[in-house]
Amino acid sequence: MSSAPAVTTTSYAILGLLAVRSWSTYELTQQMNRSLGRMWPRAQSKLYEEPKKLVALGLATATTEQVGRRPRTVYAISPAGSAALARWLEEPGEGPVLEFEQLVKLAFAENGTRADALRTVAAARAWAVRANVGNLVAAREYAVGEGPYQHRAAQGMLAGAFFTDFYAMVARWADWATEQIESWPEEPAEAVADPAALAEILDKARWSGDDPLVGSAG
Template sequence: MSSSQRLTTTSYAILGLLAVRSWSTYELTRQMEWSLGRFWPRAKSKLYEEPKKLEALGLAASRTERVGKRPRTVYTITPEGHEALAAWQAEPSAVIALEAEPLLRLFLADQGTRDDALATLTAARAWAEERNEGNLTAGRAFLAGGGEFDARAAPTMLVGAFLTDFYKLVADWADWAEAQVADWPDDPANATVDRDELRAIVARAEWSEG
């Protein structure tokens, strides 16, 4: 089995960060959480394993440095790592997978109370606002220029545009859904659909038909 066949998408995410510059394992984990974690969240334990895996496959190299009295391991991408990353970019991408617990809870809202549904929506909007704070900070930093990653502003902008629209979509949707749920009875099982709103949703869904 070739090295590329044993890599996961998270492996390529780490390789991509190493292609930007060298990082310690701690720095890689922090950067994954701050940037890639917004659309590719992964457990810290997995992130600490990946650099060692990449080194074992010859796609990254490590060296030991000292910060004060404490040693740290710094990883750098190898030429083979650059080749593997470029080959991955040329492959077809996997489809987008949506995983959203608030949607699951609302889909099953008739098994709870109206207040439960309202609480779910409040939390969803708060999440969108919180996530957009970092998104806005990053965007303003790129606008100001001169930052460490300013040379990567063009590709980063593509992702930033998606996240900006996504966070606003969640916030706007939560506001709309809260207005709908506010008119429900205490038991959502007895709620009736607003057919005008349903008709409007179906009309919006027709965008793909041209």
């Protein structure tokens, strides 16, 4: 006997969208990419299968509508789906997982050239600038009351604030990393860490006030 399909974070994300309104599969996929793609990127093929799974689990309903001569399936959240979504929201969830190829490359920079490392950091900064273009457009729309689903701006701005700070942080880090790498010798393997920079990192790492070594002496 086959087991029931697992309800995943993607399942609940789609339930959350269905709680906003009913969607066709195509609309769900577009909205998932637009509103959640930065925080929960998933392959489009997976998103097309997810609503069917929710229907099979009784968490959503499916109805067929006629659009011109073509039928389309529209999905809506069911009472059981609303209850499941509410239960999921009661749990705090897991923290972020960072996947940053350029940072991995820099971790082994001694095996390449200084120019390689500088190009990698420049690409990271360029990514932050590109990513912030759409973010800035959205921020302007919501700030003047013209964003998509403006009535949900209180919820959406939480993620908006996170990504605004995140893109700016990557750009600031890239500027700092560029200065560090430019001070390296031609062979990165011969680079020596700047003691002042290490001390600054330590000072910043104490931002939470939870340093186990502070006050332990004596």
